[in-house]
Amino acid sequence: MSGELDGRHVLVTGGGRGIGAGVAEEAAARGALVTLVARTRGELDGVAARIVDAGGRARTHAADATxxxxxxxxxxxxxxxxxxxxxxxxxxxxxxxxxxGYPMDDFDAIFAVNVRAAFVACRALHPVLTAHGGGRIVAMSSQLGSVGFPDRVPYAASKHAVNGMVRGLAVEWAPAGITVNAVAPTFVETEFTRANLARPEFRAEVLSRIPGGRLATVEEVAAATCFLLAPRSGSITGHVLAVDGGWTAW
Structure with missing residues (x-):
């Protein structure tokens, strides 16, 4: 698969850390020029340096997704x-x-980042990709876009919305040659989840719901994402690809 994104330019939001950084590094390893977008310049520069040190190409652009x-x-x-x-x-x-009693300011903040910002990015990408004869959009969803989980109702609702948005855009934009898909990982140990996963009872609860008995890795999520970015994935659109160890299979 090395080189399957040669000559392709891929933009990654949330590219300064966690899954976004992992996706950017994998895409670069497969030959893509990667533009990293996130709020924190220092994090972007760190990821870009790793990509360049590994022989890849990277650009950075500091911006707030909202x-x-x-x-x-x-x-x-x-x-x-x-x-x-x-x-x-x-x-x-x-x-x-x-x-x-959930704070509505937190509810609104989750939807602003997870749903509205993704839609705004898609809306801006549409004329660009249409002008180039098509392209790929991959949104990051979650297994909680298909099921529920205690204490995560707003997050689950936002990821259900992402899945619906992906399917709607896929149908609407297919004639322009644009595929729109999502990757839906289970819990992955990153800066985003590390504190919660450090609690033994929470980690045990999560693992009890994964038939595979382990968390997904950043590398596995990145590989699935790059599969959907590849030119040969052109007949896959409106799909939510679970990388969840079987969580949503039962």
């Missing part, structure tokens, strides 16, 4: 540097708490 104009500008500048082939929308957040 700032419509900033994201539109990030996409426009990336495409001006080298025509975009696709994008991975990996920016995300969660604020776990019981639903009863």
């Amino acid at each position: 700032d419509d104009a900033a994201m539109e500008e990030a996409i426009a500048q990336a495409d001006a540097a080298e025509p975009l082939w696709g994008a991975v929308l990996s920016a995300g957040m969660n604020r776990p708490a019981p639903a009863a």
Whole structure:
């Protein structure tokens, strides 16, 4: 699979850490020029340096995914540097708490990042990819886009919304040659989840729901994402690819 993204330019939101960084590094290893987008310049520079040290190509653009104009500008500048082939929308957040009495400011913040920002990015990508004859969009969902889990109702609702958005866009944009898919991992140990997974009772609860008996890795999620980015995946659209060890299979 090395080289299957040669000559392709892929933009990755949330590219400064965790799954987004892992996806960017894998895409670069497969030959893509990667534009990393996140709020924190230092994190972006660190990921870009790892990519370059490994022989890959990377650009960085500091922008807040919830700032419509900033994201539109990030996409426009990336495409001006080298025509975009696709994008991975990996920016995300969660604020776990019981639903009863849940702070609505936190609810709104989750939807602003996980749903609205992804839609704004897709909307900005549409004319760019259409002008190039098509391309790939992959959104980062979750196994909680298909099931529920205690203390994560707003997050689960946001990922159900991502799955619906992906399917709707896939149908609407297929005539333009744009595929729109999602990857839905189970819990992956990253900066995003490490504190919760460090609690033995929580980790045991999570593992009890995974028939495979282990967490997914960043590398596994990145491989699935790059599969959907590949030119030969052109007949796959509107699909939510679970990388969950079988969590949603039962």
